[in-house]
Amino acid sequence: MEQFTAEVSRIQDLTHDVRTIELRLLEPATITFKPGQFVSFDVPKEGQPRPVTRPYSIASSPGQGNRILLVLNLVQGGPGSSYLFGLRDGSNTLFKGPAGAFYLRDDGARDLLFVATGTGIAPLYSMILAQLERGQSQSVTLFWGLRSQRDLYWQNELAALASAHPNFSFVTTLSRPEPGWEGATGRVTALVDARVPSVANLAVYLCGGSGMIQDVTARLNAIGLCPVYREKYYDD
Template sequence: MALARIHADVAAVRSLTEDVRELTLALTEPSTIDFCAGQYLHLLIPAPQPGQRPLKRAYSICSSPSERGRITLLANLVKGGPGSAYFFSLKAGDQVKLDGPTGQFVLDQKTARDYLFIAMGTGIAPIKSMIIHLCEQNSRRPMQLCWGLRSQRDSYYQELFHALAAEHPEFSYAPTLSQPTDGWDGLRGRVTHILPDLIHTVANLEVYLCGSQHMIADVKAILRTKGLCPIHTEKFY
């Protein structure tokens, strides 16, 4: 089935780090959408050259489903990539077209298992939507976020997740930096490095993984050594 076409205005652009940007889109037609936390939209990329075809790139919705008329998307700059170059070229007031929402990377709220969210870089986008949604619902299921970033300079949304963890006792947050600079007293190493010590059993876990295919394969292999549990994945590349 064809996805619905969405028209939106860029309402705000935030540079979160040197190579990560967040767009806030105000939907114009339709003026609201319904989506499940974790779903994504296809952003239409105008043809780079005359005579070439327009492109589409998937971007996960980073904001909560409760914000139906204003959504945020998050992207990192990929060298030579037309999609991220377009994303980074957008300014407040620009008009964009998207198709969707779509995707199966959504919360299973039927089981009573604890949530373990593992994200690499901008793989936080769908997971942020899920965590905010669960907090808004006052979910009582314990949830832990393990997010791998490079260094303090490459970190963002830290205040948000620390504030959510302070407000919601069932939510715990463990950022880990692979290349921390001086003064970092948190976890060190990639998520695959810290996971074996962080998780002792998966018996009561429901896991959500988002990032590169290598990260997903490596994390799955580590989790399998701890037993079997449902694992949901979203592969960005």
């Protein structure tokens, strides 16, 4: 794995606890990665003599090799997210990468289904951008689970992608919507149940907490066999 020095070129708060951090690469000046892969930061942890390592998926498309975009939520007291939330515009940082076996595969003509909870959207966003840039015709569907309206982000960006690419569609479902939400409600697992009658022509990518990954995998296995790729962010 290579080590990179980068400068924070843009920070954007997307919700009360999610932000994007764009890193402009300084040395080396470009990175080559597969959509879905992650980079790792060694960060200090209080009370520990040695740094701890935390991985973060690259959310941007590999087509853009001199900058990477991270999207992450603040975990109170967590060393990795606190370190990254502490970076300011113009700060320098170091990371290693790219790494990881969760990347967009070539599954021929299979339609693609992406399922995320929370910031599990990160690697899927990179994959979706890369897939749509390739201009292939199979359908690309995203099911994304968030908690409530205040947790929503990237809805306009996804809607713009969907209008530019007729083969792309997405459904955002809220597990605890406030009154006034007219979209899907409940867990992403329920969306899979309701909207995926067959896996015969499907390749599936799952990213987020362990509960969702287990539940969705079980539902898919119950209806048939297809390639299923998973990235577990944390145990819930």
